[in-house]
Amino acid sequence: AQSVSQHNHHVILSEAASLELGCNYSYGGTVNLFWYVQYPGQHLQLLLKYFSGDPLVKGIKGFEAEFIKSKFSFNLRKPSVQWSDTAEYFCAVSGATNKLIFGTGTLLAVQP
Amino acid sequence: NAGVTQTPKFQVLKTGQSMTLQCAQDMNHNSMYWYRQDPGMGLRLIYYSASEGTTDKGEVPNGYNVSRLNKREFSLRLESAAPSQTSVYFCASSEYGGNYGYTFGSGTRLTVV
Numbered sequence: 634a635q636s637v638s639q640h641n642h643h644v645i646l647s648e649a650a651s652l653e654l655g656c657n658y659s660y661g662g663t664v665n666l667f668w669y670v671q672y673p674g675q676h677l678q679l680l681l682k683y684f685s686g687d688p689l690v691k692g693i694k695g696f697e698a699e700f701i702k703s704k705f706s707f708n709l710r711k712p713s714v715q716w717s718d719t720a721e722y723f724c725a726v727s728g729a730t731n732k733l734i735f736g737t738g739t740l741l742a743v744q745p
Numbered sequence: 746n747a748g749v750t751q752t753p754k755f756q757v758l759k760t761g762q763s764m765t766l767q768c769a770q771d772m773n774h775n776s777m778y779w780y781r782q783d784p785g786m787g788l789r790l791i792y793y794s795a796s797e798g799t800t801d802k803g804e805v806p807n808g809y810n811v812s813r814l815n816k817r818e819f820s821l822r823l824e825s826a827a828p829s830q831t832s833v834y835f836c837a838s839s840e841y842g843g844n845y846g847y848t849f850g851s852g853t854r855l856t857v858v
């Protein structure tokens with residue numbers, strides 16, 4: 634069965650620090666990969682997605698993610714975080730089932 | 746466009762009461778989903794409807810029922826609420842299924858006392 638692992642459950646950074654959130658999935662076939670963000674009290678919004686092609690994907694608000702097939706990973710990065718990036722981040726994968734499977738989320742707190 | 750609309754936004758129920766969570770989308774999407782979100786557990790799929798007229802169980806269907814009323818609307822019913830169903834419920838829709846991502850509603854925060 635497909636699964637998604639997010640190893641960082643809670644991350645605290647200072648403004649301007651660099652961010653990398655880990656995401657690993659277990660599925661050997663073709664996958665589509667997503668990162669969603671949930672700001673406090675709000676619904677999930679799509680940050681970026683990977684379907685095929687260039688494994689480095691750029692999303693909104695300066696976020697990017699790199700798909701490394703050999704490592705089954707899709708890590709999220711941002712060179713310099715802002716206080717407004719405080720949110721919960723979810724990695725998700727879709728494959729054979731054509732349904733999204735979500736990781737357990739990473740809560741990011743950015744201190745001013 | 747409103748996107749995906751959920752009602753109500755907040756609800757408190759007593760154990761054993763029943764209620765229906767409503768979800769409607771105006772994007773002409775074929776697939777609709779109900780998830781629950783609990784701290785440290787991410788989003789877990791309760792039920793989904795791949796297309797109008799079909800519904801299927803997800804990962805955690807026990808205690809819930811669904812109705813795909815038409816292409817726009819997908820409701821979730823709790824027949825006899827239990828404290829374990831205290832959660833935030835999200836409805837989502839997709840044009841072609843999960844492979845293209847979902848659009849989420851704003852959620853319903855349900856407390857069962």
